[in-house]
Amino acid sequence: MRKASGMRLTNRLVAFVTLIVICAIFVIFIGGAVTFRKLGQDYLTHYLDGVVEVIDQELADPQGSQAISRWLPKLLKASNVVELEVGSEAGVVYAFKGLQPLTDPSILHRSRYDLEHNPGFTVTMKSIPPYTEFTYSIGAMSSISLAVAIIILGLIWGMDWLRRQLHGSELLEHRGRLILAGRVEENEVGDEQEWPATASLALDKMIAELKDARQERSRFDTFIRTHTFLDQLTGAANRVLFDSRLQSMLQDQETHGAVILIRITDWEELLADKGKAEADELIQDVGGILSNLIQRYPDTVLSRYFDAEFAILLPQQPAKEVKQFCNALMNALDRLSPPAPLEPDNWCHIGVTYCASGERRGRIMDEADMALRSAQLQGTNSWYAFKKDQQFEDARGSVRWRTLLDAIFSSGGPVLYQQPVQLVDGSPLHRELLSRIRDENGMLIKASRFLTAVEQVGFNARMDQCVVTKALHMLKSEPITESISVNLSVEALLEKNFVKWLRDELLQTPRTVLNRLSFEIPEGGLVKHLDAMRPVTRMLVGLGCKLVVDQAGRTIVSTHYIKDIRADYIKLHRSLVREINLRQENQLFVRSMLGACADSDVQVIAVGVENANEWQVLKQLGVNGGQGRYFSPEISAEHESESKNNTRKLFGKNTS
Template sequence: MKLSNKFILFIVICVVTAVGLVGIGGALTFRKLAYDQQSFKIKAIVQLLDSQLDVQPDTPEFEQWLPNWLHAHQIIRMDVSNKGGTVYTFRDVRYHGNTNLLIHYHFQLKSHPNFSITLWVESPFKRLRYAPDAMVYVFLGVIIVAVGLLISIQWLKNAFKGAERLEWRGRRIIGGHQDGVMNAEPGEWPRSASRAINQLLLQLENSRQDRARFDRMIRENAFIDELTGLANLTHFSNRLETEMLDGDANIGAVLLFQITILDEFNYIHSQEAGDVLLQQFAQLLNNYAKNNTNAIVGRVGGDQFALLLAQVTLAQAESVSLALLKQLERIPLPSGFYSDDYIAVGIAGYQFGDSPQEVMHQAEDALRVAKQQGGNAWFTVDRQLTATYIGQGSVRWRAMLEEALSLGKVCYFEQLIYARNRIPYSVELLARIQDSDSTWLTASVFWPWVERCGMVKQFDYLAIENALERLKTSTISVNINLDVETLQEKAVIRRLIYWAMETNPRQAGRLIIELKEQQVAFLGRRQQARINALREKGILIAIDRAGQNVLSTQYINDLQPAYIKLHPSLVRDLARRQVNRLAISSLLASAEGKAKVVAVGVESDRDWQVLERLGVNAGQGNWFSPVIAPEKED
């Protein structure tokens, strides 16, 4: 019950109780006065009779006028007694009522102590008639009290309505919904408390934004080249090593670009003009990387840029190099410099198990050869890469993916996620598809083609149904990876909400939906609201691949995820990578008290010890548990 309703109910009870007590007290007082008045009259009669016995003790006139006199005074019965018994009795023969209801009075005569008189009379209220004109003032008083009470209640309601609005806003804030109550509701009361909450919410929002900007600034200083905004050498090396040490990564290539004229350009046109050229060059490479999910670009030297292409053959890498050279030639150069003779590109392929340093050395060797060729040239280090599926075209991939969906060749392998006490609290479902040779392909191999073929939603629908089915038998939480666009579908939101409403809250809280940081960092308010609708129904949200790119962590406040999962590039070989430790510490500070941080890709006890010292809450990787196939049904 609201505070205002409680207060109004208390006032009503007090008023009604007071009116009732006044009424009862008045009735009791009136009753006492009526009986006292009757007793006074009876005493006067007794005194008169006592005095008349002295004057006319035996005269017949006494008996003649006494009955009429007693009747006139409404005496129903009278007995005069002495020690010898009753000497005189009077009964009103005209009375036909119940004599058992009469009130009797007994008096000892003062002038004749040997005599006593007992009288019986009716109740003083028996002949009382409650006429409307006599009761109008009572009813008028009750009406005045009732009207006054109603007016008071209405006034109290209006006065407390502002307090209720303020209380509602306070409950929303306690529930973690600060964004929807940043501004005060009209009429909030007390006004000073409302203004204080507004000010505190504004300060909290500013501190959150400052924290997100500070976190981003730390990671930008650690991983981002200040001039171009691209990944620096440290960040690019982390990503390259992660790709090469990932057994599911298969193959790829590194393209090393160099602006061969930069030194001369800076000498003639100033370093500021050279910086502009570097920024234009970086912008074109970054545009390509944004449009290709398997591409990573970084500035690895003063005039050198590196482009990492995962899941491509050397032939495909050469095609990309040729296309980028044509775009880079469109950058306008001042007179004396030629757009068809200022770039060199070295290409080196890699596959699982290669050394990142060796691959970069090969790319540098290829770059030197390309520079010797003159003009805008590229050169590829010739080597044989094992790639069974990378070279297949989109038509063959679409056919394979459609067959996997239609024939049930999509399977979900599992990997446990462990808390710091080494007890698993969740299991992540990892999609695999089976090719014509019954070989299981990992998501890193086929997922880029799922995106290119526009089949993300079909695979996500399947993942949701598998997760809900898995929860029926699982004793721990179940994680699934979904695309943000899938969660914007009304059918998907409806399916998950209905499921959460049908099951118990504890079961709903064991479904964890993982979303990519790259996607959630740029969501609008409406898109965030749909994800928050799932969270309000008990479904947990996790942010995957955190730290893969340098992004604002404001999404932690907007979406309130339960878990933040670090990208493997931040986790590996932490003992010798101080910059990575700094980035993880920054993310931990942003998530402190709001979300648990999970390290993904833990491969050694040494890395886990460092992560534990940093304060990471949980871990996932082959060091904890390998990826295992689901149990086959009998």
């Protein structure tokens, strides 16, 4: 795999040219020094040859040999000859030794000559080499110094010129590095100075086409999911999605809720008399009223179950709250004026039934339909609830929930459970922390039951603060191989005080601990408040934490946020995973989500895997990991005895 070079193009060229010039100067300097030395040696040899020739001629003359001791020392001293011996096999005829002080005798030039006119005689000399005592002289070396200075100035000017000429290529290279770092959106269009211009324009065009392709793919994925799970007229869920969510809720433990059916009577007559346009307008009006009324109830599912029938799944709500909702719903529908031939006082009827974990979906829908028929028999706009023994009348109100939660927070916060997440190859990814609380009787309450109350009383920030504090304490005390994932609510992240506290807390935590911490944010709230969540997610990722988008697929939203916030993991909602081996529409949804993450580093995790059949299908689809009871049950992350002791101290009585 190719990697981007760590050295810029301009720096490469500057370094290359500089090296070539320096090498050229060095070669010229060495060559000049060698030539200079050779000229000096040749000059000395030539001069000494003349001295020897004079000595030879004088020794051949009998009168000259007698006067040699008078004139020869002066000549030798002028010639820088330190020592001289004239002799033969019989002995030394003449010897001379100068008195000049020598710092290093090894530098002397030694030479030996045979006298041509005096056979058998030799002259041995030791002389000082030329230029030995010379030092640097500006006058003598000015031309060379000027040449070197001109070369250096020319080199500096040339490098500056080269940098200016290649500035455009540097801009193009810098832009390429930013794109490789993932900052494509910020560098869609290049600078006009980028060079080569054709490469810059080609890059602009490719980025524009890539962006359009990503948006088109996101729109196509959203289109697939919308046509698979949403009603095209009202935008509400269709029957497939409603049945899937209801089945998922019934298979979860310790869950309850209500199913509400709303039917428009004489729909076929209205369609025949007024036509499809006016009939559709009535359906849209009814759907708008229902959509507005369910906003105050989290996790509620609104579905257009049939052409003239709506279904509402109201989870984790007591019977009293369901009755209030039905009354408000009926009053809102009574204010509508249906077109003829519908009767204003007898055109809308509501059937209600309650459901809990372990019941069959088909039986629940039959009960709701029976209740709706009972409401129709009354002959007026009304609602009717199916009579069941268990209607959850003992559910808490907001005041009791606030009292219980206040006591929980004052005693140290919720009890933490954990469930591991593993990759397809079996290696562990992290452990997700799950919150539980104990009621006055010491019974554990799952998050699916009390999180709705936490949101209603406005304790989201307090709950998340307790869980994050405990998670950081656990990470600091556990081995460095352990990683933990913590759930954060969007409501808490919208509070500036909580975000500031979280930032300060993470800044005080070592980097090695933060690298083992993941934060999970629900997909629906994240997309709804994407502009507000974007800086928060960047802060978490910048500090070294991992970002997980939780409950993906719970609502039908565009997946363009995947490229925007650069999440590390996406966890599919358990309603998509439940019995996925039997539901082709859920497999289509998962394929669409995997396709949206294909050209990114995001890994898709399936949550709620219950059996081997589900896991086998998920692996074939291409998910990267799984979480659920098939791998490991939820186990306590704290000491159970400590939790019970805290509960006893909290309520002042024995708990079981």
